[in-house]
Amino acid sequence: MLGTAVCDYLSDAFPAVFGIDFTAKMEDDLDAIAEGKEDMVQLLRTFYQPVEKTLEAEFKDKKYIDIEEKSDEKCEECGAPMSIRYSKFGKFYACTRYPDCKGKKQFHEKIQIPCPKCGGDIYVRLTKKKTPFLRL
Structure with a gap:
């Protein structure tokens, strides 16, 4: 149940990051890595940098997530x-x-x-x- 609550919170708080379009693109990119068409490190950087900025902005003044x-x-x-x-x-x-x-x-x-x-x-x-x- 905690996992469900965390997923619900993240989906509501970060729709651009945890939305269907984003995850579908990420799945395609991961398939490209598996096929040797994409560089894993570069792909993870392009994924992580926007997520990191969003998380930092959201949790700047918070010590915990209230679920x-x-x-x-x-x-x-x-x-x-x-x-x-x-x-x-x-x-x-x-x-x-x-x-x-x-x-x-x-x-x-x-x-x-x-x-x-x-x-x-x-x-x-x-x-x-x-x-x-x-x-x-």
């Missing part, structure tokens, strides 16, 4: 909708009224298969070493 996903959860403190946010520890739900409301709660990813014993929900959890395991 959030919508959710159906409601804040237990104020009743406002909650969004899925990301931290270095993983996903969590945060109140959309932040900083007025600091409501947050743990995000538990549910798998689509019910428990074979009781039919209840099964959630993916992570160990301290970020190894996933399933929990009822």
